[in-house]
Amino acid sequence: MRKYTKKSSMLMIVSLMIMLFSGCTGDKYSNANQRGKKDFKVGMVLYNAEDTFISYIRDMVDYYIELYEDEAGVNIELEVLDSANNQALQNTQIDHFIKNGYDVILANTVDREEASMIIDKVQKAKIDTIFFNREPVPQDMKKWNRIYYVGSSAEEAGRMQGEILVDAINNGLELDKNKDGKIQYVMIEGEYGHQDAILRTYHCIKVLEENGLNMENLATDTGRWFKKEAKEKMENWLEEFGDKIEIVLANNDEMALGAIEAMKAYDYFNGDQWIPVIGVDGVDEALEAIEAGTMIGTILNDYDEQAKCIVYKLYQCIGVNDLNINISTQEKDNYFWVKHKKVTKENVNTVKKHNSILKK
Ligand code: GAL
Ligand code: CA
Numbered sequence: 001m002r003k004y005t006k007k008s009s010m011l012m013i014v015s016l017m018i019m020l021f022s023g024c025t026g027d028k029y030s031n032a033n034q035r036g037k038k039d040f041k042v043g044m045v046l047y048n049a050e051d052t053f054i055s056y057i058r059d060m061v062d063y064y065i066e067l068y069e070d071e072a073g074v075n076i077e078l079e080v081l082d083s084a085n086n087q088a089l090q091n092t093q094i095d096h097f098i099k100n101g102y103d104v105i106l107a108n109t110v111d112r113e114e115a116s117m118i119i120d121k122v123q124k125a126k127i128d129t130i131f132f133n134r135e136p137v138p139q140d141m142k143k144w145n146r147i148y149y150v151g152s153s154a155e156e157a158g159r160m161q162g163e164i165l166v167d168a169i170n171n172g173l174e175l176d177k178n179k180d181g182k183i184q185y186v187m188i189e190g191e192y193g194h195q196d197a198i199l200r201t202y203h204c205i206k207v208l209e210e211n212g213l214n215m216e217n218l219a220t221d222t223g224r225w226f227k228k229e230a231k232e233k234m235e236n237w238l239e240e241f242g243d244k245i246e247i248v249l250a251n252n253d254e255m256a257l258g259a260i261e262a263m264k265a266y267d268y269f270n271g272d273q274w275i276p277v278i279g280v281d282g283v284d285e286a287l288e289a290i291e292a293g294t295m296i297g298t299i300l301n302d303y304d305e306q307a308k309c310i311v312y313k314l315y316q317c318i319g320v321n322d323l324n325i326n327i328s329t330q331e332k333d334n335y336f337w338v339k340h341k342k343v344t345k346e347n348v349n350t351v352k353k354h355n356s357i358l359k360k
Contacts, residue, residue: 039075040318043097044106045090047134049082051225052254053281053301054108057133060307060358061106064325068311072320087111094118098125104317105129106310109136112195116140119147128317130310135195141334146317150309150336154199157280157299160342161200161249162207164278164297168344169213173296175246175276183213183246186237187220188230188259190251197222200251200280218245223255230258238266245275253279253286253298260294269294282343282351290348300341300351304358305329309336 044061046054058080065076079102083090087110097105098121105127109115115136122129123144132150141149169175175183187205190197201220208215218241223230230250237245250256256279260269268274274294279286282300289295308327313336315323329336343351 037319038073040077040103041101042076042078042104042106042314043093043102044078044080045083045093045108046080047083047090047108047110048085049080052283053225053252053303054133056283056303057108057307057310060304061310063358064307064311065314068315068323068325072315072323074318074320076318083108083110085110087114091117091121094121098122098127102127104314106314107131109134112136112193116143119143122147130313130317132306132310145334148313148331148334148336150306150313150338152301152306152338152340154196155203157196157301157340158200158203159207160299160340161204161278161280161297162211164299164342164344165208165247165276166211166213168276168296173276177243177246181214182216183208184216184218184241184244185247185249186218186234186241186245188223188233188248188250188255189220190222190225190255192222196280197251201249204249223250223258225252225254227254227258227261230255231262232258234259234262235265238262243273248275248277250277250279253281253283253295255279256295256298257285257289260289280340282341282355284352284355287343287348287352287355290343290345291352293345297342297344300343302338302341304354305338306336309338 044058046058049055062078065078069076081093083093090110094105105122107118107129109118109131112134115131118129119140128146130148130150135149135151141147187201189201205215219237221233223233234248248256248259250259256277259277263269263275276296278296278298280299280301282298286295286298290297305328308325309329312323312325312327329338
């Protein structure tokens with residue numbers, strides 16, 4: 001009996017706190033729990049479900065939603081739709097969520113500049129929306145106070161790539177094979193126009209130059225984030241430049257792995273013929289390549305923390321503000337900027353271990 005009383009007064013305090021401090025001040029759901037609403041529908045759109053890194057985020061969001069349902073005392077039905085690289089299709093998927101009364105939308109836009117249209121729609125329908133990975137432009141983010149963004153800084157990832165290489169050189173890695181005082185490199189970029197492609201490339205090279213390296217670009221092309229496309233580009237470059245290439249810089253791991261596959265087909269890594277390769281993301285196969293020594297390093301694009309931030313915000317949006325969920329990223333002006341981490345042979349084991357615990 002006493003327990004019951006204590007519990008109900010606790011509930012009242014919690015509900016009051018939700019009313020006072022709700023992150024989503026929406027008229028519709030900020031006090032959802034008080035009104036006893038228990039069943040929620042969340043719609044998630046992915047720019048392209050075949051993208052490896054995006055599939056990691058999807059899996060972890062799914063995992064954390066479920067993990068916290070009991071504690072929150074709610075049921076959440078998550079519907080995930082693949083926009084298959086088609087913004088027009090994605091717009092109809094958003095319409096479907098709106099028409100069917102979804103409570104929160106998680107949006108990974110195809111074209112980040114089209115976020116504006118989505119924002120107009122969700123604002124009209126009063127549906128809190130969390131964008132992730134593909135950052136809407138700042139003007140669009142300012143359109144409404146119930147839209148959020150979870151992602152990582154592209155500049156930081158690029159800088160860290162440069163720093164890993166500078167460290168490796170300081171520790172004796174000899175990049176300038178032909179001793180001409182320049183580092184001949186090829187760059188495999190992500191999709192045109194994507195913030196992570198433009199800024200990672202720019203800042204990686206900038207750090208290398210700031211550290212006194214004379215960088216000479218042999219070729220730059222896009223692999224659109226995919227292994228297969230990067231492999232084809234790399235095969236062409238091996239034909240054209242062969243051993244003149246002194247380093248392969250890739251905007252993500254999948255493309256770095258594609259370059260390695262191409263090199264394997266050209267008999268690299270067999271004996272002492274190799275070209276260092278670096279990526280971004282920290283996908284499992286890249287961690288294995290770092291262990292095996294075919295990849296020099298990667299930058300962990302912390303999908304676990306990103307998924308946690310998405311789920312943390314999502315629960316707030318449905319009125320659950322007191323979850324015992326540990327995130328290390330602070331929300332600032334509706335943004336969650338999740339920090340990257342450098343991964344090399346020295347620490348690859350700890351990152352691998354962490355990932356395998358998560359995937360259980
Ligand atoms: C990047 C990631 C890429 C790709 C892209 C999709 O952050 O590094 O691998 O997933 O997002 O938007
Ligand atoms: Ca050289």
